[in-house]
Amino acid sequence: MPLLEVNRAFNSYGAVPVISDVTLNAERGELVCLLGPSGCGKTTLLRLIAGLETLDSGTISFDGANLHSVAPHSRGFGLMFQDLALFPHMNVYGNVGFGLRMQGLSSGAVRRRVDEMLELVDLVNYGDRKVHELSGGERQRVALARSLAPAPKLLMLDEPLASLDRVLREALQIQVRAILKEVGVTSIYVTHDKDEAFAIADTIVFMKRGSVVQAGPPETLFRAPATELVARSLGIRNIIAGTIVGASEDVEIATSVGTLTVGGPAPAEMSVGDEVLVLIDERQLFVEPIHDDPSADVIVLNGVVRERKFRGGEAEIHVTVGNDELVSIVSSADPRSDVKAGQDVCIVIPPKAITLLPTA
Ligand code: ADP
Ligand code: MG
DSSP states (O other): OOSEEEEEEEEEETTEEEEEEEEEEEOTTOEEEEEOOTTSSHHHHHHHHHTSSOOSEEEEEETTEEOTTOOGGGSOEEEEETTOOOOTTSBHHHHHHHHHHHTTOOHHHHHHHHHHHHHHTTOTTOTTOBGGGSOHHHHHHHHHHHHHTTOOSEEEEESTTTTSOHHHHHHHHHHHHHHHHHHTOEEEEEESOHHHHHHHOSEEEEEETTEEEEEEOHHHHHHSOSSHHHHHHTTOOOEEEEEEEEOSSSEEEEETTEEEEEOSOOOTTOOTTOEEEEEEOTTTOEEESOOOOTTSSOEEEEEEEEEEEEETTEEEEEEEETTEEEEEEEETTSGGGOOOTTOEEEEEEOGGGEEEEEOO
16 A cells, blocks of 8 residues: 555645646655646645645545544654755754754753764764754755654655756765665655756656646656656656558558558557647657668668757757658767768667657
């Protein structure tokens, strides 16, 4: 049985619906990321789980018990919000020990637990520092130590790294995941950043306007996005509209870049005449000056290189095909990355690079 179960939750502010029929679970020790654009209801969902807002209908259960009549402070959950600042008049030690003193622990027990937490977030010997003597990243680690110190049964983190610059954020994502996994605490982590969700999550719950669009492991969402919005939000760029024109043995799709034939059979719900979206993985399609292996089981299209961008270890090649454009990402060390704008090329697509989505 999942530890946290949100079942058919609805919530509104006044007459405005904000959470509509949300169902989600978290298993013990699982790291669930709520991912979605600003305003889609992520913070509201956390506040509902914390008991700071009340459901219009639906249930939230923890460890098998309905939380409906459990007061927020009796739930034993921890919160870490981006703007939940450290107490500026206390040093690191005072901040991390705050929740423990509130619980009435003896000063010796507080000290042992704070030391343990500072070791966990790699800030041993920082206890006497004042808040203003810490870097942005160190502050977030102190805030994490503070929320973990009382050993919450569930930790909710609301965009905890959003105020940091990209390099620091990426380093901390890895640390935060490692720390949460070491502690084994079940966590709900909110972000609007797909890369952060990929770095942190066991499970991503993709939200749009108060509803869950798709939930699953990061790789599943990336390989099999449920909708165009999920695909685009996860950074998939080669998305072309098409119509199924053949679905007997192989599936044939007429698109703006030509007719694509992919190994059949068609997904059960698709038949001739259906509009579909064709997703082509940018790391599985290649650009070649000449394609001279007619025996290979690949789709070959002709195009013209519009632009080649150098991105560190990788090249990003934009190719105009018909009225559309396809992007190929290839290692800079790969000879296939060596093309120039204006050059005529072949685009080589193995059928496994293609995913078909029904149009919404
Ligand atoms: P997110 O965290 O995904 O950005 P929020 O849960 O903060 O989204 O907000 C969801 C929607 O609810 C937004 O349209 C927001 O304007 C609205 N909202 C949030 N808090 C309140 C409130 N206290 N009163 C009225 N509307 C609110
Ligand atoms: Mg928010």
